[in-house]
Amino acid sequence: MRQYRTIRAIMLDWAGTTVDHGSIAPVLALQELFARHGITLRSEDARRDMGLLKRDHINAILALPIVTSQWFANHGHEPSGEDVSMLFDEFGPLQMDIITQHSQLISGVKETVSEWQRRGIRIGTTTGYTRQMLTPVLAQAAKNGYRPDAVVCPDEVPAGRPAPWMLMRNAELLNVYPPSACVKIGDTVSDIEEGQNAGMWTIGLTRTGNMVGLNAADWEQLPQDEKSRRLREAEDTLRQAGAHFVAEDLAACEEILRRIEGLPAGEL
Numbered sequence: 243m244r245q246y247r248t249i250r251a252i253m254l255d256w257a258g259t260t261v262d263h264g265s266i267a268p269v270l271a272l273q274e275l276f277a278r279h280g281i282t283l284r285s286e287d288a289r290r291d292m293g294l295l296k297r298d299h300i301n302a303i304l305a306l307p308i309v310t311s312q313w314f315a316n317h318g319h320e321p322s323g324e325d326v327s328m329l330f331d332e333f334g335p336l337q338m339d340i341i342t343q344h345s346q347l348i349s350g351v352k353e354t355v356s357e358w359q360r361r362g363i364r365i366g367t368t369t370g371y372t373r374q375m376l377t378p379v380l381a382q383a384a385k386n387g388y389r390p391d392a393v394v395c396p397d398e399v400p401a402g403r404p405a406p407w408m409l410m411r412n413a414e415l416l417n418v419y420p421p422s423a424c425v426k427i428g429d430t431v432s433d434i435e436e437g438q439n440a441g442m443w444t445i446g447l448t449r450t451g452n453m454v455g456l457n458a459a460d461w462e463q464l465p466q467d468e469k470s471r472r473l474r475e476a477e478d479t480l481r482q483a484g485a486h487f488v489a490e491d492l493a494a495c496e497e498i499l500r501r502i503e504g505l506p507a508g509e510l
Contacts, residue, residue, distance in 0.1 A: 249499055251364040251418040253409055253442065255293070255428035256371065257344075258451035259492065260351045260388060261379060264461070265292060265429065265452040267344035268370070271337040272303065275329060280316035281309060285455065292452045293370050293432030295402030296337070297330045304329075337375050345379045348450050349458065350493035352387045357496075359391070366392040366412030368428075368436065373397055392416050404435035409442065425502065427495060429453065434483040443502055446480030448473050449490040453480065 258265030269288045276283040287309065291302040303309055304321035313321050355365055369376055373395040380393060392415040396402030399411055409426060418424060426437030426444050429451020437444035448454060449461065453476030461469070477488045487498045 248423065249363060249425055249503055250423040251366055251413065251416050251425075252358060252499075253366040253368060253412055253424060253426045253437070254355075254390065254492075255430070255433050256367060256369045256376065256379060258292075258429035259348070259427060259433075259447055260355075260367075261347055261383060262344045263346075263348045263450050263458045264454065264456045265289070266455075266457055267341045268292065268296075268299075268337070269455070270344070271333065271340045272299075274340075275300075275333050275336055276303070276309070278332070279313075279329070281312045283309065289452050289455055291432070293403055293428065293430030293436075295370055295396040296333055296372065296375070297326065298402060299370065300329050300333065301326045334372070334375060337371075338378065341371075341375060342378045342382065345382045347383060347386050347388055348491065350491060354493045354496065355388060355390070364392070364416040364418055365390040366394070366409070366416055368394055368403070368408035368412065368426075368433075369396070370402065370432075371395060403432040404439055406436055406440035409436060409440040413440075425495075425499065427492065431479065431483040434480060434485045438484045443487075444485050445487045445489055445495050445498055446477070446483070446485035447489055447491060447495075448476035448480070450492070451476070 254260050257268060269285055272288045273283045287303060287306055291299050304326060310320055359365060367390045376395055392412045394408040394411045396408060399407035401407055413419060413424060421441035424442040426442045427447065429447040434444045434446055454472045480488050489495050489498060
């Protein structure tokens with residue numbers, strides 16, 4: 243007789259997945275950070291490596307030719323490791339000022355997560371934010387009724403995404419295994435790579451996340467054909483990254499979870 247799987251844990255991202263529709267806060271903070279050093283940072287360049295530990299993210303931005311050339315013009319040298327450290331040190335306080343303004347729960351998150359927890363599914367979380375950056379987000383989420391069972395930040399493990407260590411630490415804290423009984427849900431390429439590297443099922447989110455990059459109000463103002471185009475492009479990017487499934491938002495993952503549980507054990 244074929245054995246079928248039971249999902250024991252769901253590992254969620256934060257910005258663009260459970261809070262901050264469109265992942266707005268980190269983009270605004272990065273643009274302000276680079277503007278202070280004479281650099282015009284386009285939204286698409288700020289979003290390109292979203293989900294990485296913020297130090298790694300800043301390093302990746304500095305490596306972009308359009309940014310490197312501006313840095314050289316303004317500072318007389320190409321970006322160095324010291325520059326990365328300087329920017330990261332400046333980024334923390336700047337992010338803290340912006341993050342609390344853009345940490346509202348995404349519609350449907352509270353109800354969806356509460357139902358999963360009611361069924362005995364454990365909820366873990368990973369992020370590109372350090373613990374210090376995430377602390378006010380955690381407090382606001384709890385106030386609004388979202389309380390995951392475990393929270394791990396990249397400064398608490400050997401390396402952030404796309405390495406699997408945050409997910410592995412969540413699994414340890416939640417005492418859940420094997421990895422095939424866990425689902426990673428996030429809105430960035432690094433989310434999907436993290437889940438793949440941990441051997442978990444992966445679901446990429448489009449409408450609420452970094453790929454579309456709009457808050458809920460701006461999304462509603464788009465013409466339908468533009469909505470369809472953006473969703474299609476986001477889905478293509480996430481699938482190319484290796485996502486097993488793609489959904490518009492967290493609430494839409496419920497049907498996908500049923501599909502996963504209906505697959506024979508060992509099929510991943």
